[in-house]
Structures are given as structure tokens and as C-alpha cells.
Amino acid sequence: MTRINNHLGAAAAAALGIAYGLVFFYAPIEADQGFVQKIFYLHVPLGIVTLCGFMAGGVMAMKFLRTGDRRWDMRSYVAIHLSLILAVGVLVTGSIWARASWGHWWVWSEPMLVSFLIVFLLYCCYQPLRFSIEDPDRQARVACTFAVVAAAFVPFNFAAVRMANAVTHPRVLGATGGQMPGSMRLTFLVCLGAMALLYLALWRLEFERKSVAFAVRALRRSRERAPERLPQPAIPISRPPAVAMER
């Protein structure tokens, strides 16, 4: 839609290309897990970016509750929607890795897996809750309140799991993560940066798409209500009008 979006998309694609080039041609094969460990460079950055996206959605929702500016509600919605889609990727790639490493698709006794599933299921309630309310203002207020509470739950949940004893899932970042060799660490950080860039590009794309769609819908409604009047001035795209959000 805009030139910034095109540049961001190109930068994200290039960064992902470099990152996965490093994964397969630079990072050494891990001694314990072998080639399967390459999933780590996809699964972990995806998980981190997803959780950060959920928290960013909460911060944006808080901005809406403080200012009443509808743009923040829409930003929060897009961040949570995108994170929810990426969370599916985290669960599937994690499951594939678990099958290859542990011989099971899912381990219910592992706190890290179950806690992520709880966060995912919690955010699965966001959209049904949001779209069950027709009044635009009430819809935004309720959705943002949910987003703030759920975002507060994410770091709390993460910290609780870190304090629990791991059964099988490795704790990559932290005291033991410091033992990662330099080449692996560099590859991981590049993958994390590339994933963050991809998230940002997709977030901007969806946000702008939604903003324009809102403006078009509001324009159409204003035409339908007052067909005899002269054409209304274009609604600024940056400020979405108070119409209920659709999926």
C-alpha cells in the first residue's frame, strides 16, 4: 500500500533469507540433537516475537483506554490477530521438533508447552468476545480491557514457568543459554531480528489495509444515509471512524 510497507516487506524477506542462510550454511550442527536442532532457529524466535506481539497488543490497548483514540484499538487488534496466527506456527513447529527430539508430538507434563497453549487459548477468546458486541465504542472498550488483562498474564505466566522445574523442554535463554557457541548465538540473534522485522511488516500491512477498509466503509455509509447531499470530504485514513470492526 505505501512505500514504507514495500521497503519493510523487502527488508523482512532479505533478513529472513540471510537468517536461514546462516542457519543451514554457517551455524554448526549441534552435538546432542544433530540436524533436528535447526528447528530451534525458527521455533524460538517465532515464540518470542509472538509473545512480544501479544504484550504489544496490550500496551496499545492501554493507550486506547487512556486516550480514547480508535487507532490504538485497531493497532491492538491487528497485533493480537497477527500474534494469534504466528502462535499456530509456534505450536506446530514445536510439535514437529518435539516429535523429532522426544518421540512425542506433545508432552502434557511439560510446563513450557502447556503454558504456551494456555496463552494461545486465552487469546482465542479475544475475537469471539470482540465480535459478539455490536456497539463500536463498547466493542473497543471491552476488547481493549481484555487485551490489557491478557497481556499482563503473558509475562507472569512466562516467569512462573521459568521458575518451575523443566521436565524435557530446554531453557535456551538465561544462565544455560550463555553456553551457546558464538556462531549459534549470532545465527539465533539474526533469526530473531528477521522474525521481528517480518512481524512489523505484516502488522503494518494489515493495519493499513484495515484503516483504508474502514474509511471506505464509512464513506459508503455516509453516502447511503445522505444521497442527496454533495459528496463528503474524504475521511482521513489515519483516523478510523467509529464503526464496528469486522473480521
Place this chain on the structure above:
Amino acid sequence: MPALPLDEAGIYVAAAYVVFLVLVVAYVSIMARHVARVRRDLARLTDSEEPR
């Protein structure tokens, strides 16, 4: 647990990366379809305004 042989491990690694690729491509294509729909709506609105 001993490391899987490369041919077996490769399938799992490929599956994980393909899942991610499919997810991103599906998302972008859905967004592109929505953008096309918005553009059509905008063109329709602009066309209906022209005779006035």
C-alpha cells in the same frame, strides 16, 4: 536421546520450515485479496461520484 540420522531429521526440519512458509504465504495472500476488494470498493465509490 541420540541424534536422528540426517535423512530422518531432514524431513522434520523441512516440515517445520514449510509450515512456517505456508503460514506466511497464506496470510499475505489473504491480505492481498482483502486489499483488492478494498480497491474495488473504492473504485466503485469513485465511479458513482463522477456523474454528480
